[in-house]
Amino acid sequence: MMIRGVCRVAAVSLLLLLVSGSPATAADAIRIGVLNPLSGNLAPLGQDSTTGAEVARDMVNERGGVAGMRVEYAKADAPSATAAVTEAARLLDQEGVKIIIGAYGSSISLAASAEAEKHKAIFWEMNSGSLKITGRGQRYTFRTTLTFKHLAEGAANALTEVVAPRLKAKPTALRVVMMLEDSAYGSGMRPLLEEALAKAGIKPLAIEMYNAKSTDLSPLVLRFKDLAPDVVIASSYANDAILFARQARQYDFNFKALIGTGAGHGQADLVKALGKNADGIFTTGATLTINPAGLKPQAKALLDEFNRRFEKKAGHFASTHGAMGFMGAWFLLTEVLPRTGGSTDPEKVRAAAYEADIPIGGGINGFGLKFDPTGQNERAFSVVQQWQEGRLAAVYPTALATHPPILVPLARWKDRPE
Amino acid sequence: MVLLQVVVSGLLLGGIYALVSVGLTLTFGVVRIANFAHGEFLMVGMFLAWVLHERAGIDPYLACVVVGPALFAMGFLVERSLIRPVIQASHMAQIFVTVGLAVFLQNGALMIWGADHRGVILPYADRVWFVGPIVLSLPRVVAFAVAMALCLALLAFLRWTYWGKAVRATAEDREITRVMGIDTGRVYSLTFATGAGLAGIAGALLLPMYAVYPTVGIQFVLVAFIVAVLGGLGSAVGAILAGLVIGVVEVLSGFLIAPGLQQALYFVVFLLVLIVRPAGLLGRRGAEELVVT
Numbered sequence: 001m002m003i004r005g006v007c008r009v010a011a012v013s014l015l016l017l018l019v020s021g022s023p024a025t026a027a028d029a030i031r032i033g034v035l036n037p038l039s040g041n042l043a044p045l046g047q048d049s050t051t052g053a054e055v056a057r058d059m060v061n062e063r064g065g066v067a068g069m070r071v072e073y074a075k076a077d078a079p080s081a082t083a084a085v086t087e088a089a090r091l092l093d094q095e096g097v098k099i100i101i102g103a104y105g106s107s108i109s110l111a112a113s114a115e116a117e118k119h120k121a122i123f124w125e126m127n128s129g130s131l132k133i134t135g136r137g138q139r140y141t142f143r144t145t146l147t148f149k150h151l152a153e154g155a156a157n158a159l160t161e162v163v164a165p166r167l168k169a170k171p172t173a174l175r176v177v178m179m180l181e182d183s184a185y186g187s188g189m190r191p192l193l194e195e196a197l198a199k200a201g202i203k204p205l206a207i208e209m210y211n212a213k214s215t216d217l218s219p220l221v222l223r224f225k226d227l228a229p230d231v232v233i234a235s236s237y238a239n240d241a242i243l244f245a246r247q248a249r250q251y252d253f254n255f256k257a258l259i260g261t262g263a264g265h266g267q268a269d270l271v272k273a274l275g276k277n278a279d280g281i282f283t284t285g286a287t288l289t290i291n292p293a294g295l296k297p298q299a300k301a302l303l304d305e306f307n308r309r310f311e312k313k314a315g316h317f318a319s320t321h322g323a324m325g326f327m328g329a330w331f332l333l334t335e336v337l338p339r340t341g342g343s344t345d346p347e348k349v350r351a352a353a354y355e356a357d358i359p360i361g362g363g364i365n366g367f368g369l370k371f372d373p374t375g376q377n378e379r380a381f382s383v384v385q386q387w388q389e390g391r392l393a394a395v396y397p398t399a400l401a402t403h404p405p406i407l408v409p410l411a412r413w414k415d416r417p418e
Numbered sequence: 419m420v421l422l423q424v425v426v427s428g429l430l431l432g433g434i435y436a437l438v439s440v441g442l443t444l445t446f447g448v449v450r451i452a453n454f455a456h457g458e459f460l461m462v463g464m465f466l467a468w469v470l471h472e473r474a475g476i477d478p479y480l481a482c483v484v485v486g487p488a489l490f491a492m493g494f495l496v497e498r499s500l501i502r503p504v505i506q507a508s509h510m511a512q513i514f515v516t517v518g519l520a521v522f523l524q525n526g527a528l529m530i531w532g533a534d535h536r537g538v539i540l541p542y543a544d545r546v547w548f549v550g551p552i553v554l555s556l557p558r559v560v561a562f563a564v565a566m567a568l569c570l571a572l573l574a575f576l577r578w579t580y581w582g583k584a585v586r587a588t589a590e591d592r593e594i595t596r597v598m599g600i601d602t603g604r605v606y607s608l609t610f611a612t613g614a615g616l617a618g619i620a621g622a623l624l625l626p627m628y629a630v631y632p633t634v635g636i637q638f639v640l641v642a643f644i645v646a647v648l649g650g651l652g653s654a655v656g657a658i659l660a661g662l663v664i665g666v667v668e669v670l671s672g673f674l675i676a677p678g679l680q681q682a683l684y685f686v687v688f689l690l691v692l693i694v695r696p697a698g699l700l701g702r703r704g705a706e707e708l709v710v711t
Contacts, residue, residue: 039524040633043533079633182678210677213637215434215628216665218427219672219680222420238535242629249544250555251423273537273629 029072030065030342032332033091035102035112036127036325040079041213042105044238044269045321048314049104049127050075052325055309060333067342071333078103081111088115098344099124101329104321106130106184113141122349126328127321129262130188135374140346142353142371144328146286146380148185151261152192154284154382155233160200162282162384162396163231163257166408172201177229179220179244181212181236189235189261197233205229212240217247225253230409232257238264242273249277249413256409257282266320271390276417278387280407282395286365287383288323289392290400296361302330303364320365320392327363331356335369366400419551424673425666426552432665433562436658437623438638439645440568441616447652448589448609451501452509454516456642457635458523459614463489463621464630465531471538471625478538478625479560486619493614497607505606520635527632537629557626564623565658568616572654585609589652644688650701659699663687 034053037046057071065071074095076087084103091097092115099122103109109128116123117138125133125143129151134143160171167174178193180186186209197204205227210220217240224232232255236244241264248255262285264270271278288307292300306326310318318326337344339352358369360379368379384396386405393403442456466485470476476484500519504511547554576582587595588605596602621630628634645664649656664684672680691699 039528039533041631043528043631043633044535047533179677208677210672211681214677214680215637215641216427216431216669216672216680217677218431219424219669220677222424222427222673223677226420239629242535242537246544246627247555250546251553252546269535269537269629273535273539275539 029070030337030344031072031074031095031097032344033076033088033095033097033100033102034073035076035078035084035087035091035100035108036104037079037108038075038077041237041239042079042108045127045263045267045319046104048267048319048322049102049325051310051314052306052318052322052327053101053126053329055306055313056326056329056333058309059305060330066333066337069342078105078108078112081107084108084111085115088112089119092116092119092121098122098346099332099349101126101332104128106133106188109133110184113138116140120346122344122346124328124332127324130184131192132184132188134376138375140350142375142377144331144367144369144377144380145324146367146382147376148188148192148261150380150382151284152189152196154384155193155259155261156196156200156202157396158259158282158284158384159197159202159231159233159257162405163259163408166405167230167256169230174202174231175227175229176202176204176231176233177224177227178204178207178233179224179236180207180209180234181240182209183212185237185263186212186235193233193235193261204233210240212237214240214243217244218251220244221247221251221253224255225251230256231259233259233261234265235261236264238267238269241265241270245270245274245277245281252413254410254412258410259284261285262320266385266392268316268319271387276390279389280410281387282384283386283392284382284384285320286324286327286367286380287320287385287392287394288318288365289385289402290366290383290394291402294361294366294400295364296359299362299364299366306364317391323365327365327367331358331363331369420673423552424669426554428666428669429662430555430558430562430665431669432662433558433565434624434627434661435638435641435645435665436661437561437565437568437620438617439642439649439657439661440565440572440654441613441620442639442642443646443649443652443654443657444572444616445610445613446646447650448585449497449501449505449606449613450592451505451512451516451610452643453610453613454513454639455496455520455523456613456617457637457639458520458527459489459493459617459635460621460624460638461527461630461632461635462492462523463618464625464628464634465527465536465621466618467622467625468536468538468630478540478622481625482564482619482622485622486615489618489621490611490615492618493611494607496614497610501610502603502606524632524635531632533631535629535631538625540626543626557623561620561623561627564619565661568619569654569658572612576654581605581608641684644684648688648691648698650698653698653700656698656700663699 078084101124104127113123123141129148164171260283265283335356340348360368372378385392395405467478467481470481545556645660649660667684671683
């Protein structure tokens with residue numbers, strides 16, 4: 001009898017605790033799901049994107065939150081497309097969020113955005129460039145960053161406007177090969193690169209797809225070496241970008257320029273692994289290193305604060321993906337949610353997103369914000385960058401450039417230091 | 419001439435595969451447990467070697483002397499605490515234990531070292547030797563040589579020492595061996611620990627070539643299982659042979675057909691061999707059948 005009574009009291013108080021507990025936090029905080037790959041192969045950039053978004057949250061909260069409410073994140077780790085579906089469902093069903101931001105990896109993003117659409121919840125893509133993410137007729141999917149199309153155009157610009165003039169060659173006379181990893185990223189880049197190059201009258205000698213998880217890329221290197229190309233264009237993740245460069249050196253495969261399309265060629269891991277041999281490698285994409293003369297004054301101040309905070313939080317200087325994570329979250333928290341009065345109701349957020357209108361130069365990486373009818377930010381663009389002294393420098397378009405290009409052509413491997 | 423280079427590159431890659439698989443095939447053949455955490459032992463070995471290099475400036479090759487025994491000890495503890503309770507249990511339970519251990523180790527590494535790709539910059543990492551027109555990458559040659567040496571050492575151990583004989587006897591029939599008064603429990607501990615130690619040594623040897631991150635083991639463990647099964651469970655020589663076959667097939671098909679099909683074709687070879695020889699290249703007939711008592 002006694003025990004039964006105790007049980008009943010315990011059960012009732014537990015129930016009370018549950019009832020009183022959850023709505024209280026929901027009322028004075030805005031909860032947003034952050035879904036990125038935090039483990040697995042894609043983790044380094046997924047982590048950076050998350051850190052960038054966290055910097056935006058911290059800054060917004062310190063400035064009084066959104067409509068007086070604190071912003072809270074519910075984090076989810078989605079290393080694969082399968083995990084993306086289950087984790088997105090968990091955020092939406094169990095955590096009760098109405099907005100998911102993320103998700104960096106193209107396959108992950110495609111899976112997570114589909115799941116969010118199914119729940120009629122907002123999916124806010126900040127990092128992935130896969131064309132298919134927007135433009136499939138979704139209602140609640142938005143993308144603040146650039147797409148693969150911008151990256152491909154950037155790579156073509158690097159070739160025709162930066163590399164060719166310095167090699168004193170006509171772009172059409174250059175021998176070009178392409179290597180693309182064979183998941184959604186690389187295979188999505190392929191037709192876009194071919195199209196962008198075809199516009200400049202360039203037809204690659206070879207286009208090779210390969211598995212980014214390969215432990216040996218010597219077949220690729222040896223096939224390319226046979227063709228003796230001037231320029232290699234690559235869509236790679238980190239591991240394979242590093243492995244390719246190392247094996248190119250080992251097999252003495254020389255080329256005059258290497259142009260990456262972001263991802264592995266745009267991240268600090270490349271320099272950590274290759275040291276000085278990363279210098280001279282081109283990449284395209286969004287960047288922080290554009291000439292600040294191209295930024296609006298408040299964006300300049302924001303950029304400084306972001307750089308400082310990111311470096312403190314992550315322990316390394318802000319990567320492009322960290323900046324894109326920040327920009328995406330910052331746009332959402334300062335330009336969209338204030339228009340809804342802090343409500344995360346998907347219809348209200350959607351309407352507010354289409355109202356947002358920031359000119360180019362208004363974001364820390366030069367992007368503005370204006371969504372086209374597919375949910376794609378039409379004020380995003382790509383900048384040609386180059387690794388110089390272990391840092392990325394903007395080299396094209398000239399108006400945004402901070403440094404002139406160097407090391408075109410690249411030295412032969414045997415003339416480089418170890 | 420390029421083809422010769424391609425074959426040599428394949429052999430060197432095969433050396434890496436053999437190196438990674440030797441420990442696995444030993445555990446698989448003797449303890450009769452599919453150790454899904456083998457790749458994570460490799461990862462821990464790589465991280466230990468990396469820490470030794472970053473903190474104490476110890477060369478990864480030298481670090482083998484520390485990492486091998488450290489992983490041996492870790493393997494011993496894991497066998498005593500996790501494997502022993504399920505040694506007579508169903509395969510399902512054994513799979514859950516090793517997969518669980520793999521997840522635990524991956525996330526443990528994620529907590530301690532984070533998700534970054536950690537590499538070491540070594541002056542010799544990209545150094546090559548020229549034998550005529552053939553290019554030999556130094557770290558790959560080292561990995562190849564060590565794989566061969568480890569295999570020979572293992573064979574000598576199995577052939578000429580008391581515990582080696584006990585291991586072979588246990589692999590053949592664990593019940594009869596026990597009846598003969600051999601402490602099979604100790605054989606399991608010893609074998610499992612040796613398998614882990616070999617994974618640790620492999621990890622240290624891979625560090626000059628590959629960056630380490632918490633899930634790096636996954637990149638190697640699938641092919642390690644293929645090599646172990648193809649070579650014949652428990653056969654160190656088989657692991658070497660199968661590793662070389664897979665390496666050459668991978669690089670040749672990547673070069674001749676398409677780099678994108680590099681990994682696809684060795685599965686074809688794998689299937690073909692298993693159809694003809696279910697026990698693997700050098701496996702004892704019947705060794706593929708796990709008898710649970």
